[in-house]
Amino acid sequence: MKIGKGVEWGAHSCALLALLPPDATLSGYALADFLGVPTPYLAKQLQALSRAGIVMAKRGVAGGYRLAQQPEQLTLWDITAAIEGTTPSFRCTEVRRNGPCGASAAECKKPCPIAAAFRQAEARYRDALASVILTDIIADVASEARPARKKRITDWVRRNAASAA
Amino acid sequence: MKIGKGVEWGAHSCALLALLPPDATLSGYALADFLGVPTPYLAKQLQALSRAGIVMAKRGVAGGYRLAQQPEQLTLWDITAAIEGTTPSFRCTEVRRNGPCGASAAECKKPCPIAAAFRQAEARYRDALASVILTDIIADVASEARPARKKRITDWVRRNAASAA
């Protein structure tokens, strides 16, 4: 069971975008530079966030990305779902239909108990991620406990953000 | 996020082995036949279960596999962990160390809040699977509600099991 690194990048991107002044944007290049990850591949993840309505993309000169939602509304599950998709991790191949004692279709009306258990487990996983809002994440970075780092970041954002007319 | 099909096969294998009379075994070939899956690849999954102490393997004539634990003691998490391993699905690459505002080692003493959230979520996932015992799974197959199927299966097991001397 593995989660692609796009999710990590997407979460960090959203955390950074949350620090932007209203109506300002950061370009895909600037985000990739800040995170230290390959630009074109991060662009793919940002596209997914854009399609999901998590970030707003603006093309052209002084374009870029900004959050499309309030940080209190945006959960870690939203970001994960947008980038990883929502297909269940456990893929039931209906093994019980196979072999010399294979069950008939009628005998398989109820879902396989193994698949049902995994569905439950994934629901708990999803619930846990959905209980984490972006604010919880940026609290760490923007915390007053680390004023030096906070200043470095907000300064960088100010220098690299593009402002709408 | 994906789970290999070995987990599904392993769970079904354990469920079937739970129906064996005491001290009887089923060979890898018989199990693969029953489940309708490729024998050599299932063998790999059974090896993992054997190494984890979930099933007992006996070589040689009249050898095969049987459960090494009581069905009430064995959880779906045990089987999943044995076959998929226990490496976390979210791999934190410490993105915060990167880029023009990369954090120093000292600033990263606390785990990244994103990674921490995923660790929590995985713990909930694990808890959910650990709350399902093998008995819950075989209840479906062996249920009195499906006497015809139950008889087919127990008859097949009787025909294909090898008994210890």
Add this chain to the structure above:
DNA sequence: TAATAATGGATAAAAAATATCCATAATAGA
């Protein structure tokens, strides 16, 4: 000794994740 059955290692094929590139479309400013 012969037959049987799991083990571990090596290897191969298929699928998915990771990563890049480019042509196109949209936007702002000159």
Add this chain to the structure above:
DNA sequence: TCTATTATGGATATTTTTTATCCATTATTA
């Protein structure tokens, strides 16, 4: 209107993981 800029979507390449097979070895029983 022209140009520079920036995101988009598609195509493609590379690497890693998953899936699968095979074989020589070891253990066991009759």
